[in-house]
Amino acid sequence: MTGEAETKLRLPLAFSVPKVFEDHRNEDSFHRSRKGVYALSDGASVSFDSASWARILVRRYARNPEFTPAWLAAAIAEFRKLYDRDSLPWVQQASFDRGSFASLLGVRVIDEGRLIQVFSIGDSIAVLCDGDCVKATFPLSAASEFSRSPQLLCTNPAQNVFLDKVDFNYDLVADWTFRGLERPALLCMTDALGHWLLSRRDDDPSPVSILRQVRTPGAFARFVKDERAAGRMRRDDTTLIALW
Amino acid sequence: MPYEAEISREHPTCFLFVIDQSGSMDEMTEAGRSKASFVADVLNKTLYTLVTSCSKSDGVRNYFEVGVIAYGGSEVTTGFGGALSESIVHPIQAISEHTLRVEERKKKMDDGAGGIVELKTKFPIWFDPKSAGGTPMRAALNRTMETVADWCERHPASYPPTILHVTDGQSTDGAPDEAAEGLRKLSTKDGYALLFNLHVTAGGGAEIVFPTADADLRDEYSRTLFGMSSPLPAHLARFAGDKGYTIADGSRGFIFNGDPQCIVDFFEIGTRPKLVADR
Numbered sequence: 419m420t421g422e423a424e425t426k427l428r429l430p431l432a433f434s435v436p437k438v439f440e441d442h443r444n445e446d447s448f449h450r451s452r453k454g455v456y457a458l459s460d461g462a463s464v465s466f467d468s469a470s471w472a473r474i475l476v477r478r479y480a481r482n483p484e485f486t487p488a489w490l491a492a493a494i495a496e497f498r499k500l501y502d503r504d505s506l507p508w509v510q511q512a513s514f515d516r517g518s519f520a521s522l523l524g525v526r527v528i529d530e531g532r533l534i535q536v537f538s539i540g541d542s543i544a545v546l547c548d549g550d551c552v553k554a555t556f557p558l559s560a561a562s563e564f565s566r567s568p569q570l571l572c573t574n575p576a577q578n579v580f581l582d583k584v585d586f587n588y589d590l591v592a593d594w595t596f597r598g599l600e601r602p603a604l605l606c607m608t609d610a611l612g613h614w615l616l617s618r619r620d621d622d623p624s625p626v627s628i629l630r631q632v633r634t635p636g637a638f639a640r641f642v643k644d645e646r647a648a649g650r651m652r653r654d655d656t657t658l659i660a661l662w
Numbered sequence: 663m664p665y666e667a668e669i670s671r672e673h674p675t676c677f678l679f680v681i682d683q684s685g686s687m688d689e690m691t692e693a694g695r696s697k698a699s700f701v702a703d704v705l706n707k708t709l710y711t712l713v714t715s716c717s718k719s720d721g722v723r724n725y726f727e728v729g730v731i732a733y734g735g736s737e738v739t740t741g742f743g744g745a746l747s748e749s750i751v752h753p754i755q756a757i758s759e760h761t762l763r764v765e766e767r768k769k770k771m772d773d774g775a776g777g778i779v780e781l782k783t784k785f786p787i788w789f790d791p792k793s794a795g796g797t798p799m800r801a802a803l804n805r806t807m808e809t810v811a812d813w814c815e816r817h818p819a820s821y822p823p824t825i826l827h828v829t830d831g832q833s834t835d836g837a838p839d840e841a842a843e844g845l846r847k848l849s850t851k852d853g854y855a856l857l858f859n860l861h862v863t864a865g866g867g868a869e870i871v872f873p874t875a876d877a878d879l880r881d882e883y884s885r886t887l888f889g890m891s892s893p894l895p896a897h898l899a900r901f902a903g904d905k906g907y908t909i910a911d912g913s914r915g916f917i918f919n920g921d922p923q924c925i926v927d928f929f930e931i932g933t934r935p936k937l938v939a940d941r
Binding site for chain 1: 710713714715716717718719722723725758761764769771772773774775781782783784785786
Protein backbone atom coordinates (compact mmCIF):
# COMPACT_ATOMS: atom_id res chain seq x y z
CA MET A 419 0.00 0.00 0.00
CA THR A 420 2.63 2.44 1.09
CA GLY A 421 4.93 1.24 -1.65
CA GLU A 422 2.26 1.91 -4.26
CA ALA A 423 1.76 5.41 -2.90
CA GLU A 424 5.52 6.03 -2.87
CA THR A 425 5.85 5.29 -6.58
CA LYS A 426 3.34 8.03 -7.38
CA LEU A 427 5.33 10.79 -5.73
CA ARG A 428 6.73 13.62 -7.77
CA LEU A 429 10.45 14.20 -7.63
CA PRO A 430 11.02 17.41 -5.67
CA LEU A 431 13.06 20.25 -7.08
CA ALA A 432 16.54 20.49 -5.57
CA PHE A 433 19.16 23.20 -5.93
CA SER A 434 22.47 23.93 -4.26
CA VAL A 435 24.98 26.74 -4.67
CA PRO A 436 28.38 27.21 -3.00
CA LYS A 437 29.42 29.95 -0.61
CA VAL A 438 31.67 31.42 -3.27
CA PHE A 439 30.26 30.98 -6.78
CA GLU A 440 33.67 31.11 -8.44
CA ASP A 441 35.09 28.53 -6.03
CA HIS A 442 32.64 25.69 -6.80
CA ARG A 443 33.47 23.96 -3.50
CA ASN A 444 30.19 23.13 -1.84
CA GLU A 445 30.06 21.28 1.47
CA ASP A 446 26.29 20.77 1.36
CA SER A 447 24.98 17.45 0.14
CA PHE A 448 21.45 16.28 -0.68
CA HIS A 449 19.45 13.28 -1.84
CA ARG A 450 15.90 13.01 -3.18
CA SER A 451 13.95 10.10 -4.59
CA ARG A 452 10.51 9.27 -5.97
CA LYS A 453 10.13 6.96 -2.98
CA GLY A 454 9.60 10.00 -0.81
CA VAL A 455 12.91 9.97 1.07
CA TYR A 456 14.82 13.26 1.07
CA ALA A 457 18.00 14.09 2.94
CA LEU A 458 20.13 17.16 3.23
CA SER A 459 23.35 17.81 5.10
CA ASP A 460 25.33 20.99 5.65
CA GLY A 461 29.04 20.37 6.29
CA ALA A 462 30.62 22.86 8.71
CA SER A 463 33.02 25.16 6.88
CA VAL A 464 35.96 24.81 9.21
CA SER A 465 36.33 21.14 9.85
CA PHE A 466 38.54 18.49 8.31
CA ASP A 467 36.47 17.07 5.45
CA SER A 468 32.86 17.99 6.06
CA ALA A 469 31.94 17.57 2.38
CA SER A 470 32.70 13.83 2.48
CA TRP A 471 31.00 13.51 5.86
CA ALA A 472 27.85 15.26 4.56
CA ARG A 473 27.80 12.94 1.51
CA ILE A 474 28.08 9.84 3.69
CA LEU A 475 25.26 11.02 5.96
CA VAL A 476 22.73 11.70 3.19
CA ARG A 477 23.59 8.53 1.28
CA ARG A 478 23.18 6.39 4.38
CA TYR A 479 19.95 8.13 5.36
CA ALA A 480 18.56 7.49 1.89
CA ARG A 481 19.46 3.82 2.19
CA ASN A 482 18.29 3.42 5.80
CA PRO A 483 16.38 6.27 7.45
CA GLU A 484 16.30 4.60 10.90
CA PHE A 485 18.83 6.72 12.82
CA THR A 486 20.35 4.90 15.81
CA PRO A 487 23.70 4.96 17.63
CA ALA A 488 24.75 1.93 15.53
CA TRP A 489 23.76 3.82 12.35
CA LEU A 490 25.99 6.72 13.39
CA ALA A 491 28.89 4.44 14.38
CA ALA A 492 28.75 2.78 10.94
CA ALA A 493 28.75 6.17 9.21
CA ILE A 494 31.79 7.25 11.26
CA ALA A 495 33.57 4.00 10.42
CA GLU A 496 32.94 4.61 6.71
CA PHE A 497 34.37 8.12 6.98
CA ARG A 498 37.47 7.01 8.88
CA LYS A 499 38.30 4.53 6.11
CA LEU A 500 38.78 7.46 3.72
CA TYR A 501 42.06 8.43 5.44
CA ASP A 502 45.12 6.68 6.84
CA ARG A 503 45.29 8.69 10.07
CA ASP A 504 48.77 7.59 11.12
CA SER A 505 50.37 8.67 7.86
CA LEU A 506 48.83 12.17 7.88
CA PRO A 507 51.12 15.16 8.60
CA TRP A 508 50.53 16.59 12.07
CA VAL A 509 48.25 19.42 10.93
CA GLN A 510 45.92 17.09 9.07
CA GLN A 511 46.08 14.45 11.78
CA ALA A 512 45.10 17.06 14.39
CA SER A 513 42.24 18.27 12.22
CA PHE A 514 41.14 14.69 11.46
CA ASP A 515 41.11 13.93 15.20
CA ARG A 516 39.14 17.08 15.97
CA GLY A 517 36.52 15.80 13.57
CA SER A 518 34.34 16.80 10.65
CA PHE A 519 30.93 18.26 11.45
CA ALA A 520 27.64 18.31 9.54
CA SER A 521 23.90 18.68 10.05
CA LEU A 522 21.45 16.01 8.92
CA LEU A 523 17.88 16.69 7.88
CA GLY A 524 15.89 13.69 6.67
CA VAL A 525 12.29 13.56 5.48
CA ARG A 526 10.05 10.59 4.71
CA VAL A 527 6.83 11.32 2.84
CA ILE A 528 4.59 8.33 3.49
CA ASP A 529 1.36 7.47 1.72
CA GLU A 530 1.27 10.62 -0.44
CA GLY A 531 1.69 12.87 2.53
CA ARG A 532 -0.69 11.22 4.98
CA LEU A 533 2.38 11.16 7.21
CA ILE A 534 5.49 13.25 6.81
CA GLN A 535 8.23 12.29 9.20
CA VAL A 536 10.99 14.86 9.67
CA PHE A 537 14.26 14.00 11.38
CA SER A 538 16.82 16.69 12.16
CA ILE A 539 20.12 17.21 13.93
CA GLY A 540 21.61 20.68 13.53
CA ASP A 541 20.34 23.83 11.90
CA SER A 542 19.03 22.67 8.55
CA ILE A 543 15.26 23.06 8.63
CA ALA A 544 12.11 21.61 7.11
CA VAL A 545 9.13 23.87 6.40
CA LEU A 546 5.52 22.76 5.92
CA CYS A 547 3.48 25.21 3.84
CA ASP A 548 -0.13 25.68 2.80
CA GLY A 549 -0.09 27.91 -0.23
CA ASP A 550 2.21 30.79 0.66
CA CYS A 551 1.66 30.36 4.37
CA VAL A 552 4.16 28.66 6.70
CA LYS A 553 2.27 26.12 8.82
CA ALA A 554 5.19 24.53 10.70
CA THR A 555 8.98 24.48 10.82
CA PHE A 556 11.41 22.02 12.40
CA PRO A 557 13.72 21.97 14.29
CA LEU A 558 14.10 25.78 14.47
CA SER A 559 11.17 28.18 14.40
CA ALA A 560 12.75 31.65 14.80
CA ALA A 561 15.52 33.43 12.91
CA SER A 562 17.23 34.29 16.20
CA GLU A 563 17.86 30.59 16.86
CA PHE A 564 20.39 30.49 14.03
CA SER A 565 22.82 32.65 16.03
CA ARG A 566 23.43 29.81 18.49
CA SER A 567 26.09 27.23 17.75
CA PRO A 568 24.20 24.19 16.49
CA GLN A 569 24.92 20.67 17.68
CA LEU A 570 26.12 18.72 14.69
CA LEU A 571 27.03 15.14 13.91
CA CYS A 572 30.76 14.62 14.12
CA THR A 573 33.23 12.02 12.95
CA ASN A 574 34.86 12.28 16.40
CA PRO A 575 32.51 10.26 18.65
CA ALA A 576 33.45 12.37 21.69
CA GLN A 577 31.69 15.33 20.03
CA ASN A 578 28.43 13.37 19.74
CA VAL A 579 27.89 12.94 23.49
CA PHE A 580 25.01 15.41 23.31
CA LEU A 581 23.04 12.55 21.72
CA ASP A 582 23.25 10.62 25.01
CA LYS A 583 20.73 13.05 26.48
CA VAL A 584 18.41 13.01 23.49
CA ASP A 585 15.30 10.92 22.89
CA PHE A 586 15.79 9.96 19.23
CA ASN A 587 12.05 9.36 18.67
CA TYR A 588 10.88 12.54 20.36
CA ASP A 589 13.51 15.29 20.37
CA LEU A 590 14.80 14.71 16.85
CA VAL A 591 11.54 13.99 15.05
CA ALA A 592 8.43 15.89 13.96
CA ASP A 593 5.38 14.22 12.40
CA TRP A 594 3.39 16.32 9.95
CA THR A 595 0.69 15.64 7.40
CA PHE A 596 -0.50 17.15 4.13
CA ARG A 597 -4.08 16.21 5.05
CA GLY A 598 -6.34 19.17 5.56
CA LEU A 599 -4.06 21.53 3.65
CA GLU A 600 -5.40 23.07 0.44
CA ARG A 601 -2.06 23.64 -1.32
CA PRO A 602 0.48 21.63 0.67
CA ALA A 603 4.18 22.03 0.04
CA LEU A 604 7.30 20.85 1.80
CA LEU A 605 10.65 22.66 1.81
CA CYS A 606 14.01 21.50 3.20
CA MET A 607 16.89 23.95 3.41
CA THR A 608 20.28 24.65 4.93
CA ASP A 609 20.80 27.39 7.49
CA ALA A 610 21.46 30.47 5.33
CA LEU A 611 18.18 29.97 3.47
CA GLY A 612 16.40 28.92 6.66
CA HIS A 613 17.46 32.14 8.36
CA TRP A 614 16.37 34.13 5.30
CA LEU A 615 12.92 32.51 5.32
CA LEU A 616 12.26 32.73 9.06
CA SER A 617 13.45 36.32 9.33
CA ARG A 618 10.81 37.44 6.80
CA ARG A 619 8.10 34.87 7.32
CA ASP A 620 5.46 37.61 7.84
CA ASP A 621 6.62 39.78 4.93
CA ASP A 622 4.53 40.61 1.90
CA PRO A 623 5.24 39.02 -0.55
CA SER A 624 5.81 35.96 1.59
CA PRO A 625 9.19 34.22 1.30
CA VAL A 626 7.36 31.04 0.29
CA SER A 627 5.84 32.80 -2.72
CA ILE A 628 9.32 34.01 -3.71
CA LEU A 629 10.78 30.51 -3.48
CA ARG A 630 7.79 29.10 -5.40
CA GLN A 631 8.91 31.06 -8.45
CA VAL A 632 12.37 29.50 -8.40
CA ARG A 633 12.16 26.54 -10.75
CA THR A 634 15.61 26.09 -12.28
CA PRO A 635 19.21 25.90 -11.00
CA GLY A 636 19.96 29.17 -12.81
CA ALA A 637 17.01 30.92 -11.18
CA PHE A 638 18.09 29.62 -7.76
CA ALA A 639 21.65 30.87 -8.28
CA ARG A 640 20.33 34.32 -9.33
CA PHE A 641 17.97 34.45 -6.36
CA VAL A 642 20.76 33.59 -3.87
CA LYS A 643 23.18 36.00 -5.51
CA ASP A 644 20.64 38.86 -5.35
CA GLU A 645 19.70 38.20 -1.73
CA ARG A 646 23.36 38.02 -0.68
CA ALA A 647 24.12 41.23 -2.55
CA ALA A 648 21.23 42.97 -0.80
CA GLY A 649 22.56 41.79 2.56
CA ARG A 650 19.45 39.74 3.23
CA MET A 651 21.10 36.32 3.09
CA ARG A 652 24.27 35.05 4.73
CA ARG A 653 27.08 34.03 2.45
CA ASP A 654 27.20 30.27 2.89
CA ASP A 655 26.65 27.10 0.89
CA THR A 656 22.91 27.16 0.25
CA THR A 657 20.62 24.24 -0.59
CA LEU A 658 16.89 23.84 -1.15
CA ILE A 659 14.73 20.77 -1.69
CA ALA A 660 11.18 21.79 -2.60
CA LEU A 661 8.14 19.57 -3.05
CA TRP A 662 5.50 21.95 -4.38
CA MET B 663 28.01 46.34 17.93
CA PRO B 664 31.53 45.56 19.18
CA TYR B 665 33.16 42.14 18.98
CA GLU B 666 30.82 40.91 16.27
CA ALA B 667 32.98 41.12 13.14
CA GLU B 668 32.96 37.97 11.04
CA ILE B 669 36.38 36.35 11.19
CA SER B 670 37.44 35.33 7.72
CA ARG B 671 40.51 35.13 5.55
CA GLU B 672 39.78 38.67 4.35
CA HIS B 673 39.33 39.88 7.93
CA PRO B 674 41.44 37.72 10.28
CA THR B 675 41.83 38.42 13.97
CA CYS B 676 45.03 38.50 16.01
CA PHE B 677 46.10 36.64 19.15
CA LEU B 678 49.17 37.84 20.95
CA PHE B 679 50.67 35.87 23.83
CA VAL B 680 52.92 37.89 26.13
CA ILE B 681 54.96 35.52 28.27
CA ASP B 682 57.05 36.30 31.34
CA GLN B 683 60.34 34.37 31.17
CA SER B 684 61.97 35.97 34.20
CA GLY B 685 64.06 33.92 36.63
CA SER B 686 61.23 33.43 39.10
CA MET B 687 59.27 31.44 36.50
CA ASP B 688 61.53 28.48 37.36
CA GLU B 689 59.73 28.07 40.72
CA MET B 690 58.07 24.72 41.05
CA THR B 691 54.31 24.41 41.11
CA GLU B 692 52.43 21.99 43.36
CA ALA B 693 52.32 19.58 40.40
CA GLY B 694 56.12 19.32 40.51
CA ARG B 695 56.81 21.28 37.32
CA SER B 696 58.24 24.73 36.93
CA LYS B 697 55.81 27.54 36.15
CA ALA B 698 57.74 28.18 32.91
CA SER B 699 57.44 24.55 31.82
CA PHE B 700 53.72 24.46 32.54
CA VAL B 701 53.06 27.73 30.70
CA ALA B 702 55.12 26.55 27.69
CA ASP B 703 53.09 23.36 27.51
CA VAL B 704 49.77 25.19 27.67
CA LEU B 705 50.94 27.68 25.04
CA ASN B 706 51.99 24.86 22.68
CA LYS B 707 48.59 23.20 23.16
CA THR B 708 46.83 26.51 22.54
CA LEU B 709 48.76 27.07 19.30
CA TYR B 710 47.95 23.47 18.28
CA THR B 711 44.25 24.11 18.91
CA LEU B 712 44.29 27.42 17.02
CA VAL B 713 45.91 25.76 14.00
CA THR B 714 43.50 22.83 14.18
CA SER B 715 40.47 25.10 14.30
CA CYS B 716 41.57 26.66 10.98
CA SER B 717 42.46 23.40 9.24
CA LYS B 718 40.73 21.41 6.59
CA SER B 719 41.92 18.37 4.67
CA ASP B 720 43.23 20.66 1.94
CA GLY B 721 45.16 23.09 4.13
CA VAL B 722 45.16 25.74 6.83
CA ARG B 723 43.10 28.90 6.35
CA ASN B 724 44.41 32.19 7.63
CA TYR B 725 41.58 33.15 9.97
CA PHE B 726 44.09 34.08 12.68
CA GLU B 727 47.38 35.89 12.98
CA VAL B 728 49.39 34.91 16.02
CA GLY B 729 52.40 36.26 17.86
CA VAL B 730 54.37 35.48 21.00
CA ILE B 731 56.29 38.19 22.87
CA ALA B 732 58.64 36.82 25.50
CA TYR B 733 60.35 38.90 28.17
CA GLY B 734 62.98 38.16 30.77
CA GLY B 735 66.34 39.57 31.86
CA SER B 736 66.84 42.69 29.77
CA GLU B 737 65.20 41.25 26.66
CA VAL B 738 61.86 41.59 24.96
CA THR B 739 61.85 39.32 21.90
CA THR B 740 59.64 37.15 19.78
CA GLY B 741 58.94 33.89 21.55
CA PHE B 742 59.14 31.98 18.29
CA GLY B 743 62.34 30.44 16.98
CA GLY B 744 63.62 29.43 13.56
CA ALA B 745 61.89 30.88 10.50
CA LEU B 746 59.29 32.63 12.71
CA SER B 747 61.87 34.64 14.65
CA GLU B 748 62.07 37.38 12.00
CA SER B 749 58.92 39.15 13.18
CA ILE B 750 56.36 39.03 15.97
CA VAL B 751 53.04 38.25 14.25
CA HIS B 752 52.50 35.54 11.64
CA PRO B 753 49.54 34.12 9.74
CA ILE B 754 48.36 30.84 11.31
CA GLN B 755 49.38 28.92 8.17
CA ALA B 756 53.01 30.03 8.64
CA ILE B 757 52.80 28.99 12.29
CA SER B 758 51.62 25.53 11.22
CA GLU B 759 54.52 25.18 8.79
CA HIS B 760 57.33 26.23 11.13
CA THR B 761 57.49 24.23 14.32
CA LEU B 762 60.67 23.74 16.33
CA ARG B 763 60.01 19.99 16.23
CA VAL B 764 57.18 17.47 16.22
CA GLU B 765 57.06 15.01 19.12
CA GLU B 766 55.13 11.80 19.34
CA ARG B 767 52.69 11.63 22.23
CA LYS B 768 49.90 9.30 23.25
CA LYS B 769 46.30 10.45 23.36
CA LYS B 770 43.21 8.67 24.64
CA MET B 771 40.21 8.86 22.35
CA ASP B 772 36.65 7.57 22.23
CA ASP B 773 36.57 4.61 19.83
CA GLY B 774 32.94 5.20 18.89
CA ALA B 775 31.82 1.89 20.33
CA GLY B 776 31.78 2.76 24.02
CA GLY B 777 35.48 2.20 24.60
CA ILE B 778 38.67 4.22 24.78
CA VAL B 779 41.67 3.72 22.52
CA GLU B 780 45.16 5.10 23.00
CA LEU B 781 46.50 6.61 19.80
CA LYS B 782 49.99 7.79 18.88
CA THR B 783 49.64 11.47 18.04
CA LYS B 784 52.03 13.90 16.41
CA PHE B 785 52.41 16.94 18.66
CA PRO B 786 54.16 20.10 17.45
CA ILE B 787 56.40 22.23 19.66
CA TRP B 788 56.94 25.94 19.00
CA PHE B 789 57.90 27.21 22.39
CA ASP B 790 60.39 25.87 24.97
CA PRO B 791 60.42 27.01 28.59
CA LYS B 792 62.98 29.63 29.58
CA SER B 793 63.48 31.55 32.82
CA ALA B 794 66.24 34.03 33.61
CA GLY B 795 66.80 37.52 35.00
CA GLY B 796 64.39 40.31 35.76
CA THR B 797 60.86 41.12 34.63
CA PRO B 798 60.80 43.92 32.03
CA MET B 799 57.01 43.97 31.91
CA ARG B 800 56.68 47.63 30.96
CA ALA B 801 59.02 47.25 27.99
CA ALA B 802 57.14 44.10 26.96
CA LEU B 803 53.77 45.87 27.06
CA ASN B 804 55.18 48.84 25.15
CA ARG B 805 56.41 46.42 22.47
CA THR B 806 53.00 44.77 22.49
CA MET B 807 51.34 48.16 22.08
CA GLU B 808 53.50 48.92 19.01
CA THR B 809 52.69 45.52 17.54
CA VAL B 810 48.95 45.84 18.16
CA ALA B 811 48.83 49.44 16.87
CA ASP B 812 50.46 48.33 13.62
CA TRP B 813 48.10 45.36 13.31
CA CYS B 814 44.97 47.44 13.94
CA GLU B 815 46.06 49.95 11.32
CA ARG B 816 46.40 47.16 8.76
CA HIS B 817 43.12 45.45 9.74
CA PRO B 818 40.63 48.24 10.55
CA ALA B 819 37.52 46.09 9.96
CA SER B 820 38.66 42.99 11.86
CA TYR B 821 37.64 41.58 15.22
CA PRO B 822 40.19 43.36 17.48
CA PRO B 823 43.35 41.72 18.79
CA THR B 824 43.30 39.67 21.97
CA ILE B 825 46.38 39.79 24.21
CA LEU B 826 46.92 37.05 26.76
CA HIS B 827 49.59 38.08 29.25
CA VAL B 828 51.07 35.48 31.59
CA THR B 829 53.29 36.63 34.46
CA ASP B 830 54.22 35.68 38.01
CA GLY B 831 54.33 39.18 39.31
CA GLN B 832 56.34 42.27 39.78
CA SER B 833 57.58 44.42 36.93
CA THR B 834 61.27 45.32 37.39
CA ASP B 835 61.40 48.12 34.82
CA GLY B 836 58.72 50.43 36.16
CA ALA B 837 54.94 50.54 36.41
CA PRO B 838 53.25 48.66 33.54
CA ASP B 839 49.74 50.15 33.89
CA GLU B 840 50.27 53.08 31.57
CA ALA B 841 51.40 50.79 28.73
CA ALA B 842 48.46 48.50 29.47
CA GLU B 843 46.04 51.40 29.32
CA GLY B 844 47.51 52.50 25.99
CA LEU B 845 47.12 48.97 24.72
CA ARG B 846 43.46 48.76 25.76
CA LYS B 847 42.75 52.03 23.95
CA LEU B 848 43.85 50.64 20.60
CA SER B 849 40.95 49.50 18.47
CA THR B 850 39.51 48.39 15.18
CA LYS B 851 36.02 49.38 14.04
CA ASP B 852 34.79 46.26 15.86
CA GLY B 853 36.03 47.23 19.32
CA TYR B 854 38.98 47.83 21.60
CA ALA B 855 41.91 45.43 21.90
CA LEU B 856 41.35 42.96 24.73
CA LEU B 857 44.06 42.50 27.38
CA PHE B 858 43.65 39.52 29.68
CA ASN B 859 46.12 38.80 32.49
CA LEU B 860 47.02 35.54 34.19
CA HIS B 861 48.94 35.89 37.45
CA VAL B 862 50.65 32.58 38.14
CA THR B 863 52.09 32.32 41.62
CA ALA B 864 53.67 29.76 43.88
CA GLY B 865 53.07 32.05 46.83
CA GLY B 866 49.68 30.65 47.79
CA GLY B 867 46.43 32.48 48.36
CA ALA B 868 42.95 31.70 47.21
CA GLU B 869 42.25 31.26 43.52
CA ILE B 870 40.47 34.32 42.13
CA VAL B 871 38.91 33.96 38.70
CA PHE B 872 37.31 36.64 36.52
CA PRO B 873 36.66 39.04 39.45
CA THR B 874 34.67 42.27 39.19
CA ALA B 875 36.72 44.12 41.84
CA ASP B 876 40.16 43.96 43.42
CA ALA B 877 38.99 43.84 47.02
CA ASP B 878 40.05 40.20 47.55
CA LEU B 879 43.46 40.62 45.95
CA ARG B 880 46.10 40.83 48.65
CA ASP B 881 49.19 42.24 46.97
CA GLU B 882 49.65 45.34 44.89
CA TYR B 883 50.97 43.39 41.87
CA SER B 884 47.74 41.43 41.61
CA ARG B 885 45.72 44.60 41.98
CA THR B 886 47.81 46.22 39.25
CA LEU B 887 47.22 43.27 36.92
CA PHE B 888 43.50 43.33 37.71
CA GLY B 889 43.39 47.03 36.87
CA MET B 890 45.18 46.33 33.59
CA SER B 891 42.62 43.69 32.48
CA SER B 892 39.75 44.25 30.05
CA PRO B 893 36.19 43.32 30.99
CA LEU B 894 35.10 40.10 29.30
CA PRO B 895 32.91 40.86 26.25
CA ALA B 896 29.47 39.22 26.37
CA HIS B 897 30.27 36.20 24.18
CA LEU B 898 33.43 35.34 26.15
CA ALA B 899 31.59 35.86 29.45
CA ARG B 900 28.94 33.42 28.20
CA PHE B 901 31.59 30.90 27.20
CA ALA B 902 33.32 31.20 30.59
CA GLY B 903 29.93 30.74 32.27
CA ASP B 904 29.31 27.63 30.18
CA LYS B 905 32.61 26.25 31.51
CA GLY B 906 31.30 26.62 35.04
CA TYR B 907 32.91 29.90 36.13
CA THR B 908 30.90 32.46 38.08
CA ILE B 909 30.60 35.48 35.85
CA ALA B 910 29.05 38.79 36.79
CA ASP B 911 28.48 42.04 34.95
CA GLY B 912 31.92 43.63 34.76
CA SER B 913 33.94 40.43 35.24
CA ARG B 914 37.46 41.07 34.02
CA GLY B 915 39.78 38.81 32.06
CA PHE B 916 42.03 38.22 35.05
CA ILE B 917 42.97 35.12 37.02
CA PHE B 918 45.06 34.97 40.18
CA ASN B 919 46.67 31.72 41.32
CA GLY B 920 44.53 29.52 39.07
CA ASP B 921 44.88 25.76 39.26
CA PRO B 922 46.22 23.98 36.13
CA GLN B 923 42.75 23.46 34.65
CA CYS B 924 41.95 27.10 35.26
CA ILE B 925 45.08 28.14 33.37
CA VAL B 926 44.15 25.90 30.46
CA ASP B 927 40.66 27.43 30.49
CA PHE B 928 42.13 30.96 30.55
CA PHE B 929 43.83 30.25 27.23
CA GLU B 930 40.79 28.51 25.79
CA ILE B 931 38.36 31.26 26.76
CA GLY B 932 40.71 34.02 25.61
CA THR B 933 41.18 32.46 22.19
CA ARG B 934 37.49 31.93 21.52
CA PRO B 935 36.26 34.91 19.52
CA LYS B 936 32.84 34.75 17.97
CA LEU B 937 33.67 32.51 15.03
CA VAL B 938 30.89 33.42 12.63
CA ALA B 939 32.97 31.97 9.84
CA ASP B 940 32.86 28.63 11.56
CA ARG B 941 29.53 27.67 10.01
